[in-house]
Amino acid sequence: MATMRPKTTGSVEKRLIGLADLVVQAAERGKDPTIDIPVRALSNVKFNESRGIIEMGGNRQARSFFNVGMAKKFMQTMLVADALSELQRAGLTTSLREIYYRAKHTIQDSHENTFDGQNESDPLIEDLEVTLAALREELHVRAENAGTVIGPLVVVDDGDRVDCAKLGKGGYSVPSIVEPEYLRIKSCTADFILLIEKGTQWNRLAEDKFWRKYNCILLTGNGQPPRGVRRLARRLHEEMRLPVYVLVDNDPWGYYIYSVVKQGSINLAFESQRMAIPKAKFMGLSSTDPEKYGLPRNVGIKLNEKDIDRAKEILNYQWFQKKEWQKEIRHMLSVGLKYELDALANKDFQFLTNKYLPRKLKDRDWLD
């Protein structure tokens, strides 16, 4: 057995073809085709304190063809790689589910299917991502559009010049893949990016033309920001040097959403290097905001057991060890209440636009 490490440079198509070459070479030499795959498991994930991101360690695992336990998975890996090569050759993108269907067939002279469910093909796509050092988007795998952007930003999408300051209150629908090959950032004169958890708060700010008065980009993913939204924020942050402020509910899930934007996630640690924004700031809601902004206790929601357990977990995360963060989370726990952004409407419908955010920005009142 000769374990081979696939190429991680050159065009994505070449990297995919390189995999097949390894198999051919092994066969010619009469060896067992074996590829070396980075381990995607908690045991191989660590927080890189100096870079401020969650990243993968160096552990690798061999996957070989002539091994009863691995043969099927090896074959499936090659089928997925083949479908992905087809996408590269044809210049197409597709979904995880379609990859599964594309690669599914009944093996000749048998009743056995190559794949029985998408749960068999998805992890192999992640294996290939880490093995070939190519983001899912570079492998041309996308989800549906899921997010909206508005503000002084001009992009070029498929040859069209799209001015996100001239799209009314609706905005540009953020595609799942916003890599430079698909979306060119032509110009952006904004001073910062506001990444808003909830779509309805984004609508509040879009309706009030907040982005015009405060010269910013309003971006939302309608909940936990999907990859396209995170990647767009990261590109604007990096290429246009814009600070990113995150606006979420004050609950453990809000903290978590912020931390994924900032440090990346444990599950997709490999992607942090291209998705995470270590300098992103937490604009709110902070657990001290209700008092600061005069929100009545009756619009707070009692923390339930799950909230409390999750908050305690987060307290222990390495990337929440800063003094201010420990204070923030402990304060939420001691008050025993969580608050939604929507609760600001209790003051008045435009409180977010006219009072909350202006004061936050003026006081530079955010957490790092």
Next chain:
Amino acid sequence: MATMRPKTTGSVEKRLIGLADLVVQAAERGKDPTIDIPVRALSNVKFNESRGIIEMGGNRQARSFFNVGMAKKFMQTMLVADALSELQRAGLTTSLREIYYRAKHTIQDSHENTFDGQNESDPLIEDLEVTLAALREELHVRAENAGTVIGPLVVVDDGDRVDCAKLGKGGYSVPSIVEPEYLRIKSCTADFILLIEKGTQWNRLAEDKFWRKYNCILLTGNGQPPRGVRRLARRLHEEMRLPVYVLVDNDPWGYYIYSVVKQGSINLAFESQRMAIPKAKFMGLSSTDPEKYGLPRNVGIKLNEKDIDRAKEILNYQWFQKKEWQKEIRHMLSVGLKYELDALANKDFQFLTNKYLPRKLKDRDWLD
């Protein structure tokens, strides 16, 4: 007790204020303020065969203030109406959740809250919709943007001219409220509308510029189409006289999505008159398509018990009694398989764009 029927004409603001006037008038006459509210229950819903929509019947119910069982609900109805009036006066829109927060406070000299949860305010907004004959959108209540459109359509949104044929592969993010006061349809040169259940299939067609070759509008709501998407399709259908073709998975949920677009839903029967598209056609997937287009059986998914029960329910719906529909549903049941649109990728990644839809359109192969 004098039951009063609120105004259902004039500006929405006047209708809302009219409610308060009824209370004042009753008080001046020493009567119990009582309003007459159409009944929102299955018992008051029927399928109007000639109009082809599900609509509400004429049953009404009195809600009065001096009635122990109704007093709180009466007070809450007025608080919600007050919050809605505020929106009208200020020319703002907001979400269901924010209405709840806005109307929530602790009643003076008590520990009692006006509302304990959004589940108390949401139904009252529906009551006001039917009582005042105003769509939720006319009451300025919105959800987040949830849908995308692309194609030869020019709209005016907040003063901006948005050409949906020049938005690359991303498209215009469909707002929750697309009433004429917010979104003007300036021009549309398309021949038809394709309403696609799944966002990823929409992406396939947007990437392949299907809309350009077949001169159509591509519209998706990423699943069950939300109100904004349905209302936009209805407006384009009505104002631009465009046929609407619906493309869904071949399963009972796909049939149901189609039927909601076409006839409206039982839960929101009141809205059918402004949302339903009785002439919408079911483009597919049909249960006879897999054979017609050579899809292998192994990309079909075995119907589970829930699917079978739901299909049988749908077989009995009054609006699925046409011979072709009975055949369609019974065929799915007899084959015992459901098929997703995504399964077309088994043939090739562009099968939907290059083979399936062109043949469907050429053969005028759809169900009514």
